[in-house]
Amino acid sequence: MSQLLDLWTVLAVGAGVFFFFAGTVGLLRFPDTLTRLHALTKADNLGLGLVVLGLLPRVGSPLAGLKLICVWLLVLLASATASQLIARVARRAGPPA
Amino acid sequence: MNVPTLFGLCGAVLVGLGLYGLVVSPQPLRKILAFNLVGSGVFLLFGVVARRGAALGMGGDPVPQALVITGIVVAFSATALAVALVLRLHDMTGAATLAPADADEPPVA
Amino acid sequence: MNLALLFDGMLVVLILAVAVWTVTVRDSFAAGIGYAVYGLLLALAWVRLAAVDAALTEAAIGGGLTSVLMIRATVRLRAGEAAARAATPGPLPRLLAALLGGSVAAGLALVVLALPDPAPTLAPQVAEHIATTGLGNAVTAVLLSFRAIDTLLEAVVLIYALIAVWTLTPDRFWGGRPGPKYETDPNGMLAYLARLLPPIGIVVAVYVLWVGADLPGGKFQAGTLLAAMWLLAIMAGLTEAPPISRRWLRGVLVAGTVVFLAIGFAGVPLAGAFLAYPEGFAKPLIVAIEAASMLSIAFTLALLVLGPPERRDQA
Amino acid sequence: MSPALPTALVRGALFLVFWSALIGLSVSSLIVGIVAAAGATRASLYLLPPGPQRVRLLPLVALLPRFLWQSLLAGWEVARHAFAPRLTLRPGFVAYQSAHPPGRLRNTFATIASLLPGTLPCGENEREILFHCLDVDQPILEQLADEERALARVLADSGDV
Structure with missing residues (x-):
């Protein structure tokens, strides 16, 4: 059982790191x-979602798992809103649509 | 080479770099920024001294760590005051640098 | 161990590269952004030096507030940017400055390499006495018990800095509101974020304050977080900075210092010394000081970012 | 009873759950948590006054796997383009007619859409949202309309309260 959990963690965190890497390459x-914002x-x-998913089985209590998910949601909110704000400025400053 | 020494050297270089920027940058805001680099380099040296003093299960000597926290906050308040002074100077004279105004050229009111 | 050293080496290279870029980049706006990145990288360095309290403070103040302050200022000074750049000194002064910076750096590097071994430390004394405070976080114990006078004076310094900033107010705006009136689309993305995030930030700030007794955290980190949330709401146009003549505002600004002083003086008859805590009451008293200070620090830091009043109070 | 009271109670409870997630459960910290949640709720009611929209739980649960699957597709698309030997991007702009006026519902939709495959909102007017797309050959408008309908089921307008 614990080996299965280990495998899950390795796979999920590994996949998360892969997507972080892909985003950086992009x-x-x-x-x-604008296209770079997509990548980011x-x-x-x-990437962060998969890392959180991989770490979830390792937390001591459901509340600690909720904490991890909250971290992910906060990053989602921040990156989604910030990217839209930057996109608006970039569109106005860049070549016309 | 160990970890504290590495960051200690980093702090030393940051102080030198900040000093260079402080002298060379003509824009007052860039001077303030460079001065903050000097400050953070000095704080990093404190952090190195703290780390070297790790003992009894503590990751570092808490006294220099506490001093650094105080220092970061005070450095911020000094920075805020400096920025306010620069902006006020700009509002009053239109000056973009700290160079003394030419005697025959009256400052823009 | 070698892998860790490799990681630290890469971190140091990254920090130095961003620092060089911040000093040398042509555009001041870009330098402000660079400083934000630098502050966050430096916070990582603090984590590697096992100083998580300092890392939180550096990330919040160095990476956050200082950069906001700088970026706002560079935008306002943008018109004079080209003229200022023309005043860049020639190669000889630059070489001399490089020599100066280089020799200071070399001297400090020699000092770092010659640090005494075993290193002097106060950690054993702190460990010996920390039980009397009832705290688990040694840094908080130093800040609020062993070296409480430093922290008290620092709170005073913050207020003095704010007073000094306010003295730069043009006469006609005295008592008015700091900063411009931010007009943004109430249905826009910034307002959307500013509606959702600050309540969450309040919970996190109280958490950072409350765990600061036993874990990394405390009033500076929590106060900075609150200041950031307030600034976000102000800059999204959802609320306005209060006029600096308001009584309640001035009350909040000094509340932390007043509570600190009151508890400090109460220590003279009750515990035999200024800023000494009666036995068994250290932790609740420290939490009281921290809570009041958090609010004062939050308002002071936010108002320091906003600067002196720039418009009259149209109530 | 003030109409804001049920909203305040729900939000307060959510903040308290968030507090417990941060610090764990204990009596002394729960008291501090109630103070923190009260402050957060007050700020939340000021910044985000209760509107006519109500979150419906069942459609929200239904939306979740769909959102996760879309996130996976979005990340995969970026990775595919990033590692392609020659850049295969066909970037461009698409104007999408939103069914909702500017406001919270549309902002929430735009935020979710920014995490969907190949779309990034970068401007809007009264009727349209302008999206920047990684690949304009994809059936983007249909996808977005699907997404908006799914979200509208979660954040339903309810005339009462």
Whole structure:
């Protein structure tokens, strides 16, 4: 049982790190601000979500698990709203739509 | 080479870098920013001294750590005052640098 | 151990690279952004030095408030940016400045390499006496018990800094509201965030204050968090900065210091010394000081960011 | 009874749950938690006055797996483009006619949409939201309409209260 949990943690956290890495590659490779914002928000949402998912079976109590999920939700709120704010400025400053 | 020494050297370089920026930057705000670099380098040296004093299950000597927390807050209040002074100077004279105004050129009221 | 050293080495390289960029980048606005990144990286360095309290403070104040202050100021000074850049000194003064900075850095580096071994430390004394405070966090014990006078004077320094900022008010605006009136779309994204986040921030701030007795945290970190939430609501146009002539505002600003002083003086007859706590009451008294100080610090820091009044109070 | 009271109680309870998640359960910290939750609720009622919309639990639970699946697709799409030997992006703008006026519901929709595959809101007017897309060949408008309908079931307008 505990080995299965270990495997789950390794797989989920590994996948999370992979998407973080993909987001970073996208951030460096994509051509303009708006496409880079896509890379950042989507990959970070999924990356952190998978890391949290992988760590969930290791917490001592359901409340501690809820804490992890709250961290994920707060990052989601921050990155989703901040990316939209930056996107608006970038569209106005960049080439016309 | 161990971890505290590494960060100690980092702090030393930060102080030097901040001093360079403080002298070279013509914009007063950049000078304030550079001065904050000096401050954070000094704080980092405190952190190194604290880390080296780890004992009895404590990760570091809590006395320098507490001093640093006080220091960061005081450095912020000094920065805020400096920024307010620069903005007021700009509002009153239109000056963009701290260079003394030319004698034959009256300041913009 | 070697892997950890590799990570720390990469962190140091990153910190230094961002610091160099902050000093040398042409655009001051970019330098302000760079300083925010620098503050967050430095917070990681503090974690690696096992000083989590300092890391929280650095992230909140260095990475957060200082950068907000700087970015606001650079936007207002943008018009003079080109003229100021033209005044950049020539190669010779720059070389001399580099020599100065380099020699100071080299001197400090020598001092770091020559630090005495075993290192002097006060940790044993703190460990010996921490039981008398009832606290679990040694840093909070130092801040509010062993070196309480430092912390008290620091609270006074914060208020003095705010008074000094306020003295820069043009006469016609004295008693008015600090900062511009922020007009943003009440249905926009910034307002949306500013409606959702601050209540959550209040809960987190009280949490950071409350665990500060036993775990990393305390009034500075909590107060900075509250200040940030208040500034977010102000900058989204959902609320306004109060006129500085308000009695309640001035009351809140000094509340922390007043409670601190009152408990300090009460210690003279009750415990035999200024700022001494009666036996068994140390923890509740410290929590009382911290709670009052958190509010004062929050308002002081936010008003320091906003600067002197810039418009009259249109009530 | 003030109409805001049920909203205040629900929000206060949620903040208290959040507090317990942060610190765990104990009597002394619960007292502090009630103070914190009360302060948070007060700020929340000021910043976000109770509106006509009510959150419905059942559709919310139904929306969750859909959102998680979409997040996975979104991350996968970014990874696919990021690791493609030659950049395969076909970026562009799409104007989407929103069924809702500017306000909370639309903001919530835009925020969720910013986490969906290939869409990023970057402007709006009274009737439309302008989306920036990674690949304009995808059936984006249909996807967005689906999403908006699903969200509207969660945040339903209820005439009463």
